[in-house]
Amino acid sequence: MDVTFFNSKVYDKQFFVEENKRFGHKLNFLEVPLNEKTVLLAREAEAVCIFVNDIADSKVLQQLAKAGTKLVALRCAGFNNVDLKAAADLGLKVVRVPAYSPYAVAEHTLALILTLNRKTHRAYNRVREGNFSLNGLMGFDLHGRTVGLIGVGKIGLVTARILKGFGCTVLAYDVRESAEAQEIGVEYTSLEQLYQRSDIISLHCPLTPQTYHLINDYAIASMKDGVMLINTSRGAIIDSRAVIKGLKSEKIGYLGLDVYEEEGDLFFEDLSNKVIQDDVFVRLLSFNNVLITGHQAFFTTDAMQGITRVTLQNISDFEEGKPLVNEVLP
Template sequence: MKVAFFSTRKYDKQFFTKNNAAYNYELEFLEVPLNRHTVPLAKGHDAVCIFVNDQADSQVLEELAQQGVKLVALRCAGFNNVDLKAAAALGIKVVRVPAYSPYSVAEHTLALILTLNRKTHRAYNRVKEGNFALNGLMGFDLHGRTVGLIGLGKIGLVTAAILKGFGCKVLGYDIAQPAEANEIGVELVDLDTLYAQSDIISLHCPLTPQTHHIINSESLNKMKKGVMLINTSRGALIDTKAVIKALKSEKISYLGLDVYEEEADLFFEDKSEYVIQDDVFMRLLSFNNVLITGHQAFFTSDAMQGIVSVTLQNISDFEEGKALKNEVLP
């Protein structure tokens, strides 16, 4: 099997090369993302392996099919960047990594919550400059606060368990209403109740047509004044312009993001020597109560090992004609 990896970084090559010893596939690592301009680079390969910001729309998939590519292997859980109907029509199989380390994203969620609350990032910079004043650094106890989780998959449930350890009351909304939520002590509620009662709201649901901009002007109006909003899931769950208005009106007092709706042109790259042209993103950065990380919640050695292992096994199952347990269907 010859596999072309798009949007790869040093760590991708390191982990996949090491684990490929058990498979002996021909792996080609490309730094460029997959899109309509770069798809010719897949020529001569049996499969492509892509990440969250690669684009596998109908045009890209048609060209992949013409080149003989039979498999699109996502090394991530999300698949909103793949036209699944087009892939099925072209006979291209799509597989993903449905779960790697839910602890990585859940723990990063708590890192954002704690940093925003206790302002440790600001305190760090102050102390480095010899400023030990506490003005402006006051936080609140998480113990006894109400946290609403939208999405109770593996990551949401792990997040809930951690928050229960802090002594939080945890509300949850998920169309599947998993039984594990009750075992953890999550109170299942509707969205309106979650919005109205939560001091902190954290997003852990997939991006679908139903969840696109689930956080918008209408839902924001239903939240408590001074709410903390966290998103470590998918950027387009949030209407960014509506959130900016809510920050200006102080409806939102804390915003923590690891994802951004238009992140494809920003994240995973060093832009420090360039003027960032995204005015909406730069407006977000202007608020001192906003904390943004560059889609790093998944980025632990444990999660990387899980992603690599499942991805290579997905490719192996395809090659050997086995059932694809991680196949994504339209």
């Protein structure tokens, strides 16, 4: 199939070209994101391949369908940027990569927790400047601490296993309880109890109307003083302005983000020579107990290989008329 990739980077082309040797699709890589202004660039494509910050709303999908596109292939797990009802009405199929490497995201979650706790990012800079003072670098033992996980799917379960290895008590809240999680000692509880009991709270749920701004003023007020909050799932699960208030009041003692609700204009681009115009993001960066990475939790060799393999298999299954096991329905 003719496939046009939007928002593609050097590493996307590297992995997809190599994996495509097995599939034989015609791949066209564009650096621009998909939106209403760029959708015309896909006019020859039977399928488009998009990422987390591309826009596939009803207007974009209408233009894709009109130009002959039949498949929207997401090279990611999240699909909140696609109007699924509009796609179905237009006869467009939507597929995704539901799981690639849950270890990648889970391990990055622990990297954020450990870095914030032991302040290794600050210590690294101090030592490079010849400052070997330990003042302000004190952390705490993870062993014996209580960690609350909101969402215990594949990533949440791997995160729970790692945390249990550290000797943590692991609480969980999810709409579905996992027997596998319970077998390793995860305790399911209400959201309110999770907020009240957790020293660390880590988010691993999808972005839905129910989870939009789940972490808001009310939720933060219910948490322990000095709580550590980690988000490697979707940015809009957290109300950024509410979190800033929590940081200022010291209700939130540590904040680790790999995602941000307005990241579409920031992440995956080199803006080092520009002035960042997002005042909320800049305010978050001003706190010394905040650590932000640019949506890189998924970014391992293993995960990229999994993403490319599943994405290309999804496209081949569509081309060959096979069942779409990774189809996303409205």
